Amino acid sequence: xxxxxxxxxxxxxxxxxxxxxxxxxxxxxxxxxxxxxxxxxxxxxxxxxxxxxxxxxxxxxxxxxxxxxxxxxxxxxxxxxxxxxxxxxxxxxxxxxxxxxxxxxxxxxxxxxxxxxxxxxxxxxxxxxxxxxxxxxxxxxxxxxxxxxxxxxxxxxxxxxxxxxxxxxxxxxxxxxxxxxxxxxxxxxxxxxxxxxxxxxxxxxxxxxxxxxxxxxxxxx
Ligand SMILES: C[S@@+](CC[C@H](N)C(=O)[O-])C[C@H]1O[C@@H](n2cnc3c(N)ncnc32)[C@H](O)[C@@H]1O
Numbered sequence: 691x692x693x694x695x696x697x698x699x700x701x702x703x704x705x706x707x708x709x710x711x712x713x714x715x716x717x718x719x720x721x722x723x724x725x726x727x728x729x730x731x732x733x734x735x736x737x738x739x740x741x742x743x744x745x746x747x748x749x750x751x752x753x754x755x756x757x758x759x760x761x762x763x764x765x766x767x768x769x770x771x772x773x774x775x776x777x778x779x780x781x782x783x784x785x786x787x788x789x790x791x792x793x794x795x796x797x798x799x800x801x802x803x804x805x806x807x808x809x810x811x812x813x814x815x816x817x818x819x820x821x822x823x824x825x826x827x828x829x830x831x832x833x834x835x836x837x838x839x840x841x842x843x844x845x846x847x848x849x850x851x852x853x854x855x856x857x858x859x860x861x862x863x864x865x866x867x868x869x870x871x872x873x874x875x876x877x878x879x880x881x882x883x884x885x886x887x888x889x890x891x892x893x894x895x896x897x898x899x900x901x902x903x904x905x906x907x908x909x910x911x
Contacts (some may be wrong), residue, residue, distance in 0.1 A: 694719050707799070711790045712837050715765075724800060726767035726793070731838040733793075734767030735801070736868075737899040742770045742833060743777075744895065745864040745904045748827070751778045757828035759889060761856065762786040763816040764834035766793045768803040775806055782811040782828075787819045819845050820852035828858050832865040845877055850884045857909045865905040869896070872881050878903055 693702045697719035705717040712747060715728035726734040746754060754760075755778060765788035765856060774780040788794050791813050791849055797803035800908075803811070816834055830853055843849050844865075853863060867878055882892050882905065889911055895904040 694722055698722055705796070707792050707796070709792055711792055712793070712835075715790075715793055715796055717796060725742075726769075726796060726801070728835070728837045732833070733835070734769040734797075736839070738766075738833075739769035739773060741866055741898050741904065742864070742904045743773050744898055745831075745906060746770075746773060746778065748893070748895065748904075748906055749862055749864065754778050754829065756834075757861075758782040758824065759827045759858075760784045760829045760831070761827040762831045762833070764788065765797060765803075765811060766790075766833075766834065768797045768806075768809075769801075770831055770833065771806060771809050772801070777854065781808060783899055785813045785825075787814060787816045789813070789815050801820075802803075807824065816910060817841075817849060820849065820856060823856065825856065826850045826861075827856050828861045830857060830861070830863045832863065834837045835868070838868065845881045847884055849899070850881070854885075854890075854909070859909055861909050863907040865907070865909070867903045867905060868901050869903050870901060878905065881905070 696702055698721055701718045701720040703716055703718045707715045709715045716727045718725055725736040732738050759782060765786035771784055794811050846880055869875055885892055885907055891908045894908045898904050
Protein backbone atom coordinates (compact mmCIF):
# COMPACT_ATOMS: atom_id res chain seq x y z
CA UNK A 691 0.00 0.00 0.00
CA UNK A 692 2.83 2.41 0.90
CA UNK A 693 4.66 1.60 -2.35
CA UNK A 694 1.47 2.21 -4.28
CA UNK A 695 0.97 5.62 -2.63
CA UNK A 696 4.63 6.60 -3.11
CA UNK A 697 4.32 5.74 -6.79
CA UNK A 698 2.23 8.91 -7.30
CA UNK A 699 5.50 10.78 -6.63
CA UNK A 700 8.05 8.43 -8.20
CA UNK A 701 7.72 4.99 -9.92
CA UNK A 702 8.56 2.14 -7.51
CA UNK A 703 10.06 -1.00 -9.01
CA UNK A 704 8.99 -4.20 -7.24
CA UNK A 705 10.34 -6.92 -9.55
CA UNK A 706 12.96 -7.21 -12.27
CA UNK A 707 14.12 -10.07 -14.48
CA UNK A 708 16.53 -10.14 -17.40
CA UNK A 709 15.04 -11.24 -20.69
CA UNK A 710 16.66 -12.32 -23.97
CA UNK A 711 13.83 -10.72 -25.93
CA UNK A 712 13.25 -7.51 -23.98
CA UNK A 713 16.56 -6.88 -22.15
CA UNK A 714 14.72 -6.54 -18.85
CA UNK A 715 11.18 -7.06 -17.64
CA UNK A 716 10.24 -4.73 -14.79
CA UNK A 717 7.07 -4.60 -12.72
CA UNK A 718 6.54 -1.21 -11.06
CA UNK A 719 3.93 0.82 -9.29
CA UNK A 720 3.38 3.97 -11.34
CA UNK A 721 0.74 6.54 -10.39
CA UNK A 722 -0.99 3.95 -8.23
CA UNK A 723 -1.11 1.33 -11.00
CA UNK A 724 1.00 -1.78 -11.59
CA UNK A 725 2.72 -1.65 -14.97
CA UNK A 726 5.10 -3.91 -16.90
CA UNK A 727 8.02 -2.28 -18.74
CA UNK A 728 10.91 -3.55 -20.82
CA UNK A 729 14.27 -1.79 -20.56
CA UNK A 730 13.31 1.17 -22.77
CA UNK A 731 9.55 1.18 -23.13
CA UNK A 732 6.20 0.44 -21.51
CA UNK A 733 4.96 -3.07 -22.32
CA UNK A 734 1.63 -3.41 -20.50
CA UNK A 735 -0.90 -1.46 -18.44
CA UNK A 736 0.51 2.02 -19.15
CA UNK A 737 0.49 3.98 -22.38
CA UNK A 738 0.54 0.68 -24.32
CA UNK A 739 -2.86 -0.26 -22.94
CA UNK A 740 -4.21 3.15 -24.00
CA UNK A 741 -2.87 2.68 -27.54
CA UNK A 742 -4.61 -0.66 -28.06
CA UNK A 743 -7.75 0.58 -26.31
CA UNK A 744 -7.99 3.33 -28.93
CA UNK A 745 -7.86 0.68 -31.66
CA UNK A 746 -10.60 -1.34 -29.96
CA UNK A 747 -12.78 1.78 -29.69
CA UNK A 748 -12.32 2.35 -33.44
CA UNK A 749 -13.50 -1.22 -34.16
CA UNK A 750 -16.44 -0.70 -31.78
CA UNK A 751 -17.09 -2.47 -28.49
CA UNK A 752 -20.49 -3.68 -29.78
CA UNK A 753 -18.95 -5.31 -32.84
CA UNK A 754 -16.20 -6.87 -30.72
CA UNK A 755 -18.81 -8.39 -28.44
CA UNK A 756 -20.32 -10.23 -31.38
CA UNK A 757 -17.02 -11.86 -32.26
CA UNK A 758 -16.19 -15.44 -31.30
CA UNK A 759 -12.42 -15.81 -31.60
CA UNK A 760 -9.72 -13.23 -30.89
CA UNK A 761 -5.99 -13.83 -31.36
CA UNK A 762 -3.41 -11.69 -29.54
CA UNK A 763 0.14 -11.92 -30.89
CA UNK A 764 2.48 -10.57 -28.18
CA UNK A 765 1.00 -10.84 -24.69
CA UNK A 766 3.53 -9.48 -22.13
CA UNK A 767 1.40 -8.64 -19.04
CA UNK A 768 -1.83 -9.07 -21.01
CA UNK A 769 -3.31 -5.58 -20.69
CA UNK A 770 -5.29 -5.81 -23.94
CA UNK A 771 -6.79 -9.09 -22.71
CA UNK A 772 -7.90 -7.27 -19.56
CA UNK A 773 -9.45 -4.47 -21.65
CA UNK A 774 -11.36 -7.04 -23.70
CA UNK A 775 -12.64 -8.94 -20.69
CA UNK A 776 -13.10 -6.30 -17.96
CA UNK A 777 -14.11 -3.30 -20.03
CA UNK A 778 -15.71 -4.71 -23.18
CA UNK A 779 -17.06 -7.83 -21.40
CA UNK A 780 -16.01 -10.00 -24.34
CA UNK A 781 -17.10 -13.59 -23.67
CA UNK A 782 -15.73 -15.42 -26.71
CA UNK A 783 -12.36 -17.17 -26.82
CA UNK A 784 -9.10 -15.25 -26.58
CA UNK A 785 -5.82 -16.94 -27.54
CA UNK A 786 -2.52 -15.21 -26.77
CA UNK A 787 0.80 -16.16 -28.35
CA UNK A 788 3.91 -15.02 -26.47
CA UNK A 789 7.52 -16.01 -27.11
CA UNK A 790 8.85 -15.14 -23.63
CA UNK A 791 7.70 -17.50 -20.90
CA UNK A 792 9.08 -15.12 -18.25
CA UNK A 793 6.59 -12.45 -19.22
CA UNK A 794 3.72 -14.94 -18.94
CA UNK A 795 4.91 -15.90 -15.46
CA UNK A 796 4.84 -12.19 -14.56
CA UNK A 797 1.42 -11.79 -16.21
CA UNK A 798 0.03 -14.65 -14.14
CA UNK A 799 1.68 -13.68 -10.86
CA UNK A 800 1.21 -9.90 -10.89
CA UNK A 801 -1.71 -9.33 -13.26
CA UNK A 802 -3.88 -12.44 -12.76
CA UNK A 803 -3.87 -13.42 -16.45
CA UNK A 804 -4.28 -17.14 -15.75
CA UNK A 805 -7.51 -16.42 -13.84
CA UNK A 806 -9.31 -15.28 -16.99
CA UNK A 807 -11.59 -18.18 -17.95
CA UNK A 808 -12.01 -17.44 -21.67
CA UNK A 809 -8.29 -16.85 -22.23
CA UNK A 810 -5.42 -19.25 -22.98
CA UNK A 811 -1.72 -18.64 -23.62
CA UNK A 812 0.42 -20.44 -26.16
CA UNK A 813 4.13 -20.01 -25.49
CA UNK A 814 5.85 -19.77 -28.86
CA UNK A 815 6.94 -17.62 -31.74
CA UNK A 816 4.02 -15.79 -33.39
CA UNK A 817 5.75 -16.17 -36.78
CA UNK A 818 5.58 -19.98 -36.50
CA UNK A 819 2.12 -19.98 -34.96
CA UNK A 820 0.48 -18.07 -37.83
CA UNK A 821 2.10 -20.33 -40.41
CA UNK A 822 0.88 -23.53 -38.70
CA UNK A 823 -2.55 -22.96 -37.23
CA UNK A 824 -5.64 -23.66 -39.31
CA UNK A 825 -8.04 -21.84 -36.99
CA UNK A 826 -9.84 -18.66 -38.10
CA UNK A 827 -10.20 -15.48 -36.06
CA UNK A 828 -12.53 -12.48 -36.04
CA UNK A 829 -9.86 -10.17 -34.67
CA UNK A 830 -6.07 -10.48 -34.74
CA UNK A 831 -4.22 -8.05 -32.49
CA UNK A 832 -0.53 -7.79 -33.44
CA UNK A 833 1.54 -6.20 -30.69
CA UNK A 834 5.03 -7.63 -31.00
CA UNK A 835 8.07 -5.78 -29.74
CA UNK A 836 11.58 -6.70 -28.70
CA UNK A 837 12.05 -3.90 -26.18
CA UNK A 838 11.36 -0.84 -28.38
CA UNK A 839 12.15 -2.56 -31.68
CA UNK A 840 9.79 -4.33 -34.02
CA UNK A 841 11.10 -7.56 -35.61
CA UNK A 842 11.37 -7.36 -39.43
CA UNK A 843 9.20 -10.45 -40.05
CA UNK A 844 6.08 -8.48 -39.05
CA UNK A 845 6.35 -6.40 -42.23
CA UNK A 846 7.12 -9.26 -44.62
CA UNK A 847 4.69 -10.67 -47.17
CA UNK A 848 4.95 -14.19 -45.75
CA UNK A 849 3.68 -13.12 -42.31
CA UNK A 850 0.99 -10.87 -43.81
CA UNK A 851 -0.25 -13.69 -46.06
CA UNK A 852 -0.51 -16.02 -43.06
CA UNK A 853 -2.51 -13.42 -41.10
CA UNK A 854 -4.85 -12.90 -44.08
CA UNK A 855 -5.47 -16.67 -44.16
CA UNK A 856 -6.44 -16.72 -40.48
CA UNK A 857 -8.92 -13.87 -40.75
CA UNK A 858 -12.66 -14.47 -41.12
CA UNK A 859 -14.62 -12.36 -43.61
CA UNK A 860 -15.49 -9.04 -41.90
CA UNK A 861 -12.70 -9.78 -39.42
CA UNK A 862 -10.12 -7.16 -38.44
CA UNK A 863 -6.40 -6.90 -37.82
CA UNK A 864 -5.26 -4.33 -35.26
CA UNK A 865 -1.52 -3.76 -35.61
CA UNK A 866 0.38 -1.63 -33.11
CA UNK A 867 3.54 -0.11 -34.59
CA UNK A 868 6.10 2.41 -33.42
CA UNK A 869 7.43 5.13 -35.71
CA UNK A 870 10.69 6.78 -34.69
CA UNK A 871 12.08 7.90 -38.08
CA UNK A 872 11.29 8.41 -41.80
CA UNK A 873 12.40 4.88 -42.69
CA UNK A 874 9.74 3.45 -40.40
CA UNK A 875 7.06 5.57 -42.14
CA UNK A 876 8.14 3.95 -45.43
CA UNK A 877 8.15 0.51 -43.75
CA UNK A 878 4.53 0.98 -42.62
CA UNK A 879 3.42 2.27 -46.02
CA UNK A 880 5.00 -0.76 -47.71
CA UNK A 881 3.14 -2.99 -45.22
CA UNK A 882 -0.18 -1.34 -46.13
CA UNK A 883 0.44 -1.98 -49.84
CA UNK A 884 0.43 -5.73 -49.11
CA UNK A 885 -3.35 -5.53 -48.59
CA UNK A 886 -5.34 -5.58 -51.85
CA UNK A 887 -7.82 -2.67 -51.98
CA UNK A 888 -10.69 -4.81 -53.29
CA UNK A 889 -10.49 -7.22 -50.35
CA UNK A 890 -9.23 -5.12 -47.42
CA UNK A 891 -10.08 -1.72 -46.01
CA UNK A 892 -7.11 -0.09 -44.22
CA UNK A 893 -7.05 2.84 -41.83
CA UNK A 894 -4.15 4.32 -39.85
CA UNK A 895 -4.03 6.37 -36.65
CA UNK A 896 -0.77 8.23 -36.19
CA UNK A 897 0.97 9.72 -33.16
CA UNK A 898 -1.14 7.73 -30.71
CA UNK A 899 0.61 8.29 -27.36
CA UNK A 900 3.36 10.17 -29.35
CA UNK A 901 5.23 7.44 -31.23
CA UNK A 902 2.71 4.75 -32.10
CA UNK A 903 0.90 4.30 -35.37
CA UNK A 904 -2.07 1.97 -35.17
CA UNK A 905 -3.02 0.14 -38.34
CA UNK A 906 -6.56 -1.19 -38.62
CA UNK A 907 -7.43 -3.56 -41.45
CA UNK A 908 -10.84 -5.01 -42.20
CA UNK A 909 -11.33 -8.01 -44.47
CA UNK A 910 -14.14 -7.27 -46.91
CA UNK A 911 -14.49 -10.58 -48.80
C1 LIG B 1 4.32 -4.56 -26.07
S1 LIG B 1 4.45 -6.18 -25.46
C2 LIG B 1 2.79 -6.80 -25.67
C3 LIG B 1 1.78 -6.12 -24.78
C4 LIG B 1 0.42 -6.77 -24.72
N1 LIG B 1 -0.20 -6.87 -26.03
C5 LIG B 1 -0.53 -6.10 -23.75
O1 LIG B 1 -1.66 -5.82 -24.16
O2 LIG B 1 -0.17 -5.88 -22.61
C6 LIG B 1 5.32 -7.01 -26.74
C7 LIG B 1 5.49 -8.51 -26.51
O3 LIG B 1 5.87 -9.14 -27.75
C8 LIG B 1 6.58 -10.31 -27.39
N2 LIG B 1 7.25 -10.88 -28.57
C9 LIG B 1 8.38 -10.44 -29.19
N3 LIG B 1 8.65 -11.23 -30.24
C10 LIG B 1 7.68 -12.17 -30.31
C11 LIG B 1 7.41 -13.26 -31.20
N4 LIG B 1 8.20 -13.51 -32.26
N5 LIG B 1 6.32 -14.03 -30.96
C12 LIG B 1 5.51 -13.78 -29.90
N6 LIG B 1 5.72 -12.77 -29.02
C13 LIG B 1 6.79 -11.97 -29.23
C14 LIG B 1 7.53 -9.79 -26.30
O4 LIG B 1 8.08 -10.85 -25.56
C15 LIG B 1 6.58 -8.88 -25.52
O5 LIG B 1 6.03 -9.60 -24.44
